[in-house]
Amino acid sequence: GAVVSQHPSWVICKSGTSVKIECRSLDFQATTMFWYRQFPKQSLMLMATSNEGSKATYEQGVEKDKFLINHASLTLSTLTVTSAHPEDSSFYICSATPGRGGHEQYFGPGTRLTVT
């Protein structure tokens, strides 16, 4: 149980375009979903926390107008990187919490974004 999927697994886009990444909890309802990014050989950096039906909470330094998060249902959250630039190239990973009282997060497989 507790499977989280992400789509796409990798994407290459041109500078100035937008990219949407989907995160789905496949076998549970996720009260909360999280979005992280990770640069090579660095630790996870939390970007934002989202709850179904409410606005995402962004971490300090993360541009909310650039990284748009929509948590449309209890099983789906999306991250849209708008007007992407090469410095946005990174490994984006979502996670979800079942919300049964525990706080464990289950991670999706990640999306590798390359902006050319």
Added chain:
Amino acid sequence: QKEVEQNSGPLSVPEGAIASLNCTYSDRGSQSFFWYRQYSGKSPELIMSIYSNGDKEDGRFTAQLNKASQYVSLLIRDSQPSDSATYLCAVTDGAGGYNKLIFGAGTRLAVHP
């Protein structure tokens, strides 16, 4: 600034030995503690959770928690080359809602045959 500290490693152990990974945290309000394993190029995978002081065993893994010392550890018995990965310690943010976790930078474990 709430922090989770881990030795970056690499921690090198021979196959069959016990690997001991340690983690300290600064937030006394943290209530839940997790160990994740991350292979290179992959996303983290939850391997252990612990919520109360003492030991918790699951197969070859044992998590240990000491809230008074703000210390969490992970023991891996009979280490295998397939255990070679980065191990992330994570604790709940005591003041944060929405189950936010604070991650350490990870300890790289190398198990050599």
